[in-house]
Amino acid sequence: MNDETHRYHLLHRLRFLITPQHPCSYLPDEQSMTLFVDPKCDLDQATYSMLAQLGFRRSGEHLYRPQCPQCKACIPVRVVVNDFVPTRSKRRIAKRNADIRVTWHEAQYSDEHFDLYQRYIKARHAGSSMDDDDPLHYQRLLCASWGETRVMELRCAGQLFGVAITDVLNDGLSAVYTYFDPQQRQRSLGSFAILQQIEAARRAALPYLYLGYWIQQCENMAYKDKFRPFEAFDGHGWRRREP
Numbered sequence: 057m058n059d060e061t062h063r064y065h066l067l068h069r070l071r072f073l074i075t076p077q078h079p080c081s082y083l084p085d086e087q088s089m090t091l092f093v094d095p096k097c098d099l100d101q102a103t104y105s106m107l108a109q110l111g112f113r114r115s116g117e118h119l120y121r122p123q124c125p126q127c128k129a130c131i132p133v134r135v136v137v138n139d140f141v142p143t144r145s146k147r148r149i150a151k152r153n154a155d156i157r158v159t160w161h162e163a164q165y166s167d168e169h170f171d172l173y174q175r176y177i178k179a180r181h182a183g184s185s186m187d188d189d190d191p192l193h194y195q196r197l198l199c200a201s202w203g204e205t206r207v208m209e210l211r212c213a214g215q216l217f218g219v220a221i222t223d224v225l226n227d228g229l230s231a232v233y234t235y236f237d238p239q240q241r242q243r244s245l246g247s248f249a250i251l252q253q254i255e256a257a258r259r260a261a262l263p264y265l266y267l268g269y270w271i272q273q274c275e276n277m278a279y280k281d282k283f284r285p286f287e288a289f290d291g292h293g294w295r296r297r298e299p
Contacts, residue, residue, distance in 0.1 A: 067106075070097050074123055082274045083129060091123040099202040103228035111289045113268050114203065114223060114232060116196040122269070130269040132289040134228065135250075135263060137257045137294070139285050143299075146282075149244045150251055156210050156217065157244075158252050163205035165195050169219050172235060179238035196219075197233065208252060210236065210245060220249040222256075228264030229257045250283060 071094035080086035091105065093099070095117060104112075104119065106148040111132035112121045122130040142150065170191050199205035203223055209245065210218035218236035222229050231253055236245035250267070257265050280286075287294040 058133035070094070070103070077125075078137075080124075080127070082277065083127070084135050086127050086129075087124065088127075089125065091121045093119040099200070101224070102226065104200075104203055104223070108225055108230060108266055109227070111291070113266075114199075114200060114230070116206045117200045117202075128291075129271050129273060131271070133270045133280055134269060134284045134289075134294070135254055135265040135283050135286050137228070137254055138154050140254055140283065142251065143282070146247065146251060149247050153243055153245070153248045155212050156248070157197055158211070159209050159211070160256070161207045161209060163199040163207050163221065165191065165198065167191075168216055170194050170206070172216055172219060172237065176210075176238055205232070207280055208249065208256070210249065210252075217243070218245045218249060220253060223251055225262075225264075225266065228262045228266055229253055229260075230266040231268065247279065247282075254283075 061254075070143055073092045073094055075090045075092070077087040077089055080088040093112070099119070104114065104286065106212060107119055110121070112119045113132075114120075121132075124130075174189065198207075198221060206222050206224060208220040208222055210220075216237075219233065219242050220234040221232040223232055224230075231250065234244075234246055234249045236249075250265070254265050264287075267280050267286070269277065270280040272281065284297055284299040287296050289295075
């Protein structure tokens, strides 16, 4: 069975649901719609990997993709690991964080992680749907029963500075969510985490790091533009974008 036939069989057994229009979380005055894989479908890592190649992302047990009728601003991007060379600014970030110890662990709930997550959310997304004191909400975000998730810890002198929730796909790693100590903003820990995820993918001989959606008009998402060369999904295939 070739790749296209295999992809057809995987897609054929899935069902998809779409939300009604609702206000966009990223762009003012825009309406959003989201396409979901029916959560009743049987999923596994192979299906997840295939859907990631079609621009889908994971949130908890759900796989989704923006399906907005009048806006195409959310562009899935992935770093080409073997072609990535850090710029001078990225090398400065790495040097700035030379005292950080990076370790990888199985994804499981931790009070220490949850406390850091709450501090990050209250500093960056206070009042949003993510601002929730319930540990179960965080646990639902963390991983999916049908996938393989790893957690990268960033520590300095034993103190937890950052956490990067990372999924393992057949052709790469997927940066699901990263949060860090809001008092360490000068360290650029979000970018440092991406550099470490790229290196982890390189060590595992995986060709891509999936970064999710690049929204050029959204300041919170524009940082992904600084990790070129990357490939952007245009709805039909992945197109390389050079620096």
